Amino acid sequence: MGRGGSRATGAAAPPWHALPDEVWEHAFSFLPTAADRGAAAGACSSWLRAERRSRHHLAVANCYAAAPRDAIERFPAVRAAEVKGKPHFADFGLVPPAWGGAAAPWIAAAADGWPLLEELSFKRMVVTDECLEMIAASFRNFQVLRLVSCDGFSTAGLAAIAAGCRQLRELDLQENEIEDCSIHWLSLFPESFTSLVTLNFSCLDGEVNITVLERLVTRCRNLKTLKLNNAIPLDKLASLLQKAPQLVELGTGKFSADYHPDLFAKLEVAFGGCKSLRKLSGAWDAVPDYLPAFYCVCDGLTSLNLSYATVRGPELIKFISRCKNLQQLWVMDLIEDLGLAVVASSCSKLQELRVFPSDHFGLGVLTERGLVDVSASCPMLESVLYFCRRMTNEALITIAKNRPNFTCFRLCILEPHTPDYITQHPLDAGFSAIVESCKGLRRLSISGLLTDLVFRSIGAHADRLEMLSIAFAGNSDLGLNYILSGCKSLKKLEIRDCPFGDKPLLANAAKLETMRSLWMSSCLLTLGACRQLARKMPHLSVEIMNDPGWSCPLDSLPDESPVEKLYVYRTIAGPRSDTPSYVQIV
Amino acid sequence: MGEAAESKKSRGHHSWMREPGDHHQHQDEEEKTLELSLGLPGGGGGGGGGWRAACRDKGKLSVAAATATDSSLLSPGYSTLVSHSSQGKAKGSPGAAHLPATGNALASNNNSSQTRSPSTPVIGWPPVRSFRRNLATSSKTSLELQNGKKAPKAEEIKRAPFIKINMDGIPIGRKIDLNAFDSYEKLSLAVDRLFRGLLAAQQAPLAAEAKVCPQEVAISGLLDGTGKYTLVYEDYEGDRVLVGDVPWGMFVSSVKRLRVLKTSDLSSSVSTSFHLPSYMLNLLLSPPYSEIVDFLSSMQLIASGRKRTAAEC
Numbered sequence: 096m097g098r099g100g101s102r103a104t105g106a107a108a109p110p111w112h113a114l115p116d117e118v119w120e121h122a123f124s125f126l127p128t129a130a131d132r133g134a135a136a137g138a139c140s141s142w143l144r145a146e147r148r149s150r151h152h153l154a155v156a157n158c159y160a161a162a163p164r165d166a167i168e169r170f171p172a173v174r175a176a177e178v179k180g181k182p183h184f185a186d187f188g189l190v191p192p193a194w195g196g197a198a199a200p201w202i203a204a205a206a207d208g209w210p211l212l213e214e215l216s217f218k219r220m221v222v223t224d225e226c227l228e229m230i231a232a233s234f235r236n237f238q239v240l241r242l243v244s245c246d247g248f249s250t251a252g253l254a255a256i257a258a259g260c261r262q263l264r265e266l267d268l269q270e271n272e273i274e275d276c277s278i279h280w281l282s283l284f285p286e287s288f289t290s291l292v293t294l295n296f297s298c299l300d301g302e303v304n305i306t307v308l309e310r311l312v313t314r315c316r317n318l319k320t321l322k323l324n325n326a327i328p329l330d331k332l333a334s335l336l337q338k339a340p341q342l343v344e345l346g347t348g349k350f351s352a353d354y355h356p357d358l359f360a361k362l363e364v365a366f367g368g369c370k371s372l373r374k375l376s377g378a379w380d381a382v383p384d385y386l387p388a389f390y391c392v393c394d395g396l397t398s399l400n401l402s403y404a405t406v407r408g409p410e411l412i413k414f415i416s417r418c419k420n421l422q423q424l425w426v427m428d429l430i431e432d433l434g435l436a437v438v439a440s441s442c443s444k445l446q447e448l449r450v451f452p453s454d455h456f457g458l459g460v461l462t463e464r465g466l467v468d469v470s471a472s473c474p475m476l477e478s479v480l481y482f483c484r485r486m487t488n489e490a491l492i493t494i495a496k497n498r499p500n501f502t503c504f505r506l507c508i509l510e511p512h513t514p515d516y517i518t519q520h521p522l523d524a525g526f527s528a529i530v531e532s533c534k535g536l537r538r539l540s541i542s543g544l545l546t547d548l549v550f551r552s553i554g555a556h557a558d559r560l561e562m563l564s565i566a567f568a569g570n571s572d573l574g575l576n577y578i579l580s581g582c583k584s585l586k587k588l589e590i591r592d593c594p595f596g597d598k599p600l601l602a603n604a605a606k607l608e609t610m611r612s613l614w615m616s617s618c619l620l621t622l623g624a625c626r627q628l629a630r631k632m633p634h635l636s637v638e639i640m641n642d643p644g645w646s647c648p649l650d651s652l653p654d655e656s657p658v659e660k661l662y663v664y665r666t667i668a669g670p671r672s673d674t675p676s677y678v679q680i681v
Numbered sequence: 682m683g684e685a686a687e688s689k690k691s692r693g694h695h696s697w698m699r700e701p702g703d704h705h706q707h708q709d710e711e712e713k714t715l716e717l718s719l720g721l722p723g724g725g726g727g728g729g730g731g732w733r734a735a736c737r738d739k740g741k742l743s744v745a746a747a748t749a750t751d752s753s754l755l756s757p758g759y760s761t762l763v764s765h766s767s768q769g770k771a772k773g774s775p776g777a778a779h780l781p782a783t784g785n786a787l788a789s790n791n792n793s794s795q796t797r798s799p800s801t802p803v804i805g806w807p808p809v810r811s812f813r814r815n816l817a818t819s820s821k822t823s824l825e826l827q828n829g830k831k832a833p834k835a836e837e838i839k840r841a842p843f844i845k846i847n848m849d850g851i852p853i854g855r856k857i858d859l860n861a862f863d864s865y866e867k868l869s870l871a872v873d874r875l876f877r878g879l880l881a882a883q884q885a886p887l888a889a890e891a892k893v894c895p896q897e898v899a900i901s902g903l904l905d906g907t908g909k910y911t912l913v914y915e916d917y918e919g920d921r922v923l924v925g926d927v928p929w930g931m932f933v934s935s936v937k938r939l940r941v942l943k944t945s946d947l948s949s950s951v952s953t954s955f956h957l958p959s960y961m962l963n964l965l966l967s968p969p970y971s972e973i974v975d976f977l978s979s980m981q982l983i984a985s986g987r988k989r990t991a992a993e994c
Binding site for chain 2: 184186187188189244270272298402403451452482507509511540564566591592
């Protein structure tokens with residue numbers, strides 16, 4: 096930066112604050128995050144103007160925080176937009192259907208104001224076939240469609256995308272509920288269409304025309320990611336791989352068949368040809384005999400997602416132990432402590448581990464031991480999601496000491512209120528150790544038997560915590576008060592089945608405006624408090640959910656009425672108009 | 682379309698973790714208990730969700746609550762036993778004394794929090810996406826399809842083709858391909874075929890020398906303890922277990938080797954599903970325990986033990 100510039104008189108260059116917008120726009124393109132850009136935009140009006148006009152990527156974390164039209168007006172040059180809808184707990188069935196989160200208003204506004212839009216990503220929203228048709232018809236440069244945990248559309252909508260988006264590079268469908276209309280949507284990609292780089296239809300239930308798929312894969316020479324669904328049999332997988340040996344990411348779909356040496360050999364050859372394969376996933380149904388066919392790719396794998404795979408036992412462990420460069424591992428608890436011990440000793444580059452629960456009524460041998468081992472031996476481990484049946488404070492303290500670099504720690508002990516199984520104490524000490532040691536912790540989920548003490552620790556120490564999930568924990572209002580009066584960086588707070596009432600909510604009302612959203616269900620809230628909160632904080636939308644079969648106008652109910660589900664979020668758009676009958680905005 | 686998606690999800694919830702046969706029955710029982718429990722003292726501590734709202738609403742019985750669109754309430758989905766001790770935790774709150782949805786009203790019928798039986802479901806717990814549950818359901822169903830039924834080819838669980846099988850009293854073992862059978866009956870017949878001749882030759886060496894055909898006796902009763910021999914297996918953990926307890930598919934994937942033991946030798950070397958020391962077996966011989974024992978042995982759970990003790994007396 097020119098030190099003498101501003102002091103120089105009669106200098107040839109204009110003073111820095113009079114530089115043309117294009118210069119600032121170029122400067123802002125180097126800012127790494129949207130938060131940085133937002134901060135820059137707040138400096139002065141010329142920076143605001145320059146920044147917003149050059150913003151190409153917009154992430155709307157809550158689709159109701161602003162109206163689509165506002166977003167379009169403020170950021171007219173957006174080329175990639177990402178919008179999220181329902182609250183996170185909708186993933187677990189806590190939000191009844193028809194709650195909202197429709198993508199249509201966003202697509203309609205974008206069609207109007209962002210004709211050059213190239214990328215759209217929706218998460219937990221309702222996307223209809225009409226939406227997909229509108230996308231295909233409105234954006235001539237459309238390249239990337241990503242739908243995560245959405246519902247409302249069918250293969251007819253996919254057909255519209257295939258037929259209409261001539262420049263499509265990515266079609267990424269993750270865990271959506273897609274209705275099967277038996278339309279051969281894959282066939283609607285024209286023969287001249289060769290631009291596909293990512294194709295993920297793993298969540299699709301129905302059949303897919305294999306021949307059409309093979310032709311598509313053959314002509315799309317740039318295909319890097321291919322994730323198949325369960326309908327693709329193993330022998331077809333082998334031939335697909337042979338047509339696309341350049342794949343970097345592969346989802347195998349259903350991986351089970353009778354053992355035939357010829358098929359094994361074919362798979363082995365096919366995988367042998369995939370020198371660039373780095374990420375592997377699929378629903379593997381316990382076919383240990385085929386696992387050795389993968390051995391040739393193990394060394395190169397950086398990501399392995401076996402969280403839908405019921406494969407277990409020594410074959411699984413042998414397979415994983417060969418994946419020495421693994422950075423991301425998702426498995427089911429069928430891996431057991433023994434398997435995790437092997438992971439600990441083999442996968443020294445591991446950064447993220449997720450262990451999902453399988454059969455509850457089985458006597459799985461996954462305990463705290465597995466997590467302790469991995470956290471002790473994997474120095475780069477920073478993100479954990481772990482479902483298990485038992486835990487001790489000592490284990491958590493050890494984990495905290497070994498891995499102060501956690502950024503995401505989510506522990507789910509399957510039975511609520513489970514104490515330390517050795518001492519029978521609450522797990523306060525353990526989780527306190529985690530938040531005290533892991534200074535960079537951004538996301539935390541706690542479980543087990545917990546008192547208000549753990550919240551005191553979290554509130555005091557978790558300065559960088561952005562998202563906190565609490566269930567079946569705490570003794571009193573104090574718990575919630577600790578959180579809301581501490582946790583400087585808190586953005587999302589979701590609570591279920593805790594004895595938290597009105598007082599801490601009202602006492603910390605201002606905090607809620609610094610957060611993105613708050614979810615509280617099955618707590619001890621009353622309608623009166625919610626009304627007060629809404630009156631006090633006009634920029635918050637306070638939504639109450641009753642059970643869907645019973646809708647009674649809120650006005651008639653007294654203040655003492657209990658509130659079953661509360662969802663509060665900050666918004667500049669005012670109360671939304673698409674609430675179903677069981678949602679009421681106070 | 683949203684509705685279709687939801688009901689598909691709930692179907693997944695219904696069959697998650699359940700034997701295909703009994704989930705309907707259980708669901709009906711759950712519905713009945715739900716209706717009965719609505720007015721239980723101790724507050725309407727329900728499983729969360731709309732269920733609790735209906736409870737607290739001054740007894741207004743909303744049928745809609747019992748058939749909550751949040752369908753995982755009725756379908757057990759993931760069920761966890763919620764411990765009773767948590768019910769005391771709630772602090773005073775205005776209005777109806779409602780507790781955090783920990784102790785379910787149903788839990789009072791099922792206070793054995795140590796058993797793993799599927800009861801007291803808690804909605805949306807553990808926090809796993811429904812998508813993940815549905816997929817796991819389909820693989821569990823494929824496991825269950827193995828049990829004596831013709832499973833679609835793509836879903837059969839395959840393991841190493843041949844495993845060793847040895848018989849008491851016969852020095853030479855055989856190898857058997859489990860993939861050739863789809864039920865315990867067929868396995869039993871095959872074992873009979875494999876060893877019948879060998880057994881006869883073993884027991885009548887003189888007959889062989891005299892060039893007379895040894896008398897072959899069918900080896901029967903391998904599975905129910907009624908025969909002279911009983912079929913056991915060793916699993917990957919090294920335990921010896923009676924053949925026949927688990928669904929066929931599960932057996933095929935966990936068996937390491939087979940053994941045909943003399944039924945009279947069983948007590949010392951076999952672990953059954955229930956471990957019963959002999960003093961307990963003697964206790965069980967007297968009524969009313971003997972009725973229970975008869976019932977259990979008819980389910981092939983303690984057959985051999987009972988017979989042995991009877992012989993001792």
